[in-house]
Amino acid sequence: MRKMVESGETDHLVAERVWQEFSKGLMEEHPERMFQVLESAGLKLVPKPKTRLGGSLPVRFALLAWSLEEKEVEALCKRLRAPNEVRELAMLASAYREQLKHAKKPEELLDVLKRTDAFRRPERFAQLLEVARFSTPKADFTRLEKARAAAAAVDAGALAAGGSGKDIARRVDAARLEAIRSAS
Numbered sequence: 001m002r003k004m005v006e007s008g009e010t011d012h013l014v015a016e017r018v019w020q021e022f023s024k025g026l027m028e029e030h031p032e033r034m035f036q037v038l039e040s041a042g043l044k045l046v047p048k049p050k051t052r053l054g055g056s057l058p059v060r061f062a063l064l065a066w067s068l069e070e071k072e073v074e075a076l077c078k079r080l081r082a083p084n085e086v087r088e089l090a091m092l093a094s095a096y097r098e099q100l101k102h103a104k105k106p107e108e109l110l111d112v113l114k115r116t117d118a119f120r121r122p123e124r125f126a127q128l129l130e131v132a133r134f135s136t137p138k139a140d141f142t143r144l145e146k147a148r149a150a151a152a153a154v155d156a157g158a159l160a161a162g163g164s165g166k167d168i169a170r171r172v173d174a175a176r177l178e179a180i181r182s183a184s
Helices: 002-007 015-026 032-040 057-065 070-080 084-102 106-115 122-135 142-152 156-160 166-183
Strands: none
Touching: 015 032, 015 057, 015 070, 057 070, 057 084, 057 122, 070 084, 084 106, 084 122, 106 142, 106 166, 122 142, 142 166, 156 166
16 A cells, blocks of 8 residues: 555545445444554545544544535545535535534524524434534534424424415524524
């Protein structure tokens, strides 16, 4: 591997194959060993994990991206040709890590929920919270879970029946905000 790195051969590997091997390594019981081997060979594909890696493949990859800037995550995903599901979660983790940790007011909670598409994609939002919990184990993310559950219980369809366009969005937001306040 060192010879491949020194000769520049690793710069010309097929991205799909690199992703295939990298994702296998990420899913091992001790993925940190893969990073040690890569580093000892002089190859730095991705940053070393700052926390224990656990969960599904998208969650593990997003944990690597947690501390990176969005443009770095985008470049990494492009270089590795990461699948959309993996890329989307990593981008969300990078973009919203601070809001996830610090949103406390009902308005802030609703904003985070809307921006992360928590109502239409609750499974992905659950994965995002899993990433946040691994990355920041001392933080409490139950307020976001409670806020999402309360706001998701709002019957947006019933509210939409009596209005149109922006009026519907405003009424749904107001009802969700009230639900979040009541759940707090």
